[in-house]
Amino acid sequence: xxxxxxxxxxxxxxxxxxxxxxxxxxxxxxxxxxxAGFWQLRAMFDRTxxxxxxxxSGARIVVLPGVYETxxxxxxxxxxLHERGHPVQVVDTLHRNxxxxxxxxxxxxxxxxxHDLTDVILVAHxxxxxxxxxxMTGPAAGRVRSMLAIATPxxxxxxxxxxxxxxxxxxxxxxxxxxxLTQRRSVNDRIVSIYAExxxxxxxxxxxxxxxxxxxxxGGHFRILAHPRVLAELAVLAEEH
Numbered sequence: 001x002x003x004x005x006x007x008x009x010x011x012x013x014x015x016x017x018x019x020x021x022x023x024x025x026x027x028x029x030x031x032x033x034x035x036a037g038f039w040q041l042r043a044m045f046d047r048t049x050x051x052x053x054x055x056x057s058g059a060r061i062v063v064l065p066g067v068y069e070t071x072x073x074x075x076x077x078x079x080x081l082h083e084r085g086h087p088v089q090v091v092d093t094l095h096r097n098x099x100x101x102x103x104x105x106x107x108x109x110x111x112x113x114x115h116d117l118t119d120v121i122l123v124a125h126x127x128x129x130x131x132x133x134x135x136m137t138g139p140a141a142g143r144v145r146s147m148l149a150i151a152t153p154x155x156x157x158x159x160x161x162x163x164x165x166x167x168x169x170x171x172x173x174x175x176x177x178x179x180x181l182t183q184r185r186s187v188n189d190r191i192v193s194i195y196a197e198x199x200x201x202x203x204x205x206x207x208x209x210x211x212x213x214x215x216x217x218x219g220g221h222f223r224i225l226a227h228p229r230v231l232a233e234l235a236v237l238a239e240e241h
Contacts, residue, residue: 025198028219032200035223043072050090053078058085059121059145059238064108066126066151067097067167074125077225081123081234089117097127098167101177104131109140121237122147125225126201127171129154129193130178136187146190146237150230151199151221154208155182159201173204185210192233196220 050071061081065074071090078088091111094104108131112120120143122132129152136144153160156173163169170177188210195206198219207213216227224230 025219028196028198029200032220032223035220035226039073039076039222040069043070043075046072046075048072048075050078050092053082053088053090056082056085056087058087060117060119061086061088061123061234062108062112062117062120063088063090064104064122064124064128064132065094065097066128069125070094070096074123074225077123077230080231084231084235086238089115100170101127101130101134101181104128105134105138108132108135109138112140112143118143119145121145121234123150123234124148124152125150126152126221128152129206130181133181133184133187133191136190137184141187146192146240148192148194148230148234148237149206149208150225151195151202152193152206152208153178153202153204154193154206155204157202157204159203192237194224194227194230194233196224 063071063074063078065071071078081088091108093107093111097104122135122144124132124147129147129149132147132149135141136147153171156175156178157171158173160169160171172178188208191208191211192214193206193208193211194214194216196216196219199205199221201221214229214233216224216229218224218227
């Protein structure tokens with residue numbers, strides 16, 4: 001298993017550590033939901049045509065948003081990828097990703113086959129990474145080069161057990177879908193899992209056995225989509241073949 005890449009921060013004395021840690025997490029939590037609220041609201045009114053990002057000579061990217069997100073929630077990242085020469089495509093049939101992961105993966109696989117896309121890099125957020133890994137082990141596996149997964153609950157989230165919605169309870173660590181995905185390790189070495197030191201939605205973290213794990217010295221589930229390390233890791237994947 002590869003060791004996580006960790007970006008260190010200054011240490012505090014033992015007497016201050018607890019208070020400073022709690023304040024830091026509270027700040028991250030507030031910043032994370034402010035980011036999510038802003039981009040969810042903007043996505044409601046944005047009329048950008050996703051076809052405007054489909055041109056480019058770089059490695060082809062297909063973006064997979066998280067639960068309750070449309071591709072427009074990831075638009076800042078989509079635009080940044082396109083500016084760097086990557087043709088970026090979205091799977092419109094995912095809508096807000098409320099369907100089970102298996103159905104989401106089927107939609108993505110069908111999209112890749114229908115458009116005859118090959119050598120694709122998946123860039124996925126949260127639930128999108130679960131579907132992406134399933135695609136990499138399914139009928140359309142040969143069409144995917146690698147995946148950059150951002151804040152994906154590969155081992156599930158214990159918070160999911162507290163949710164009333166089946167859409168969210170699907171992320172419980174003991175859910176059959178999560179267990180099945182955990183056992184599918186053959187593609188893990190083609191996945192980069194990037195996640196925050198503190199994720200308010202995934203207390204277990206997003207470390208994936210056998211993958212390249214990049215733990216950021218920050219907190220959040222949403223705002224790390226804008227972290228410069230995401231683009232840096234994508235650049236590395238784009239150079240690999």
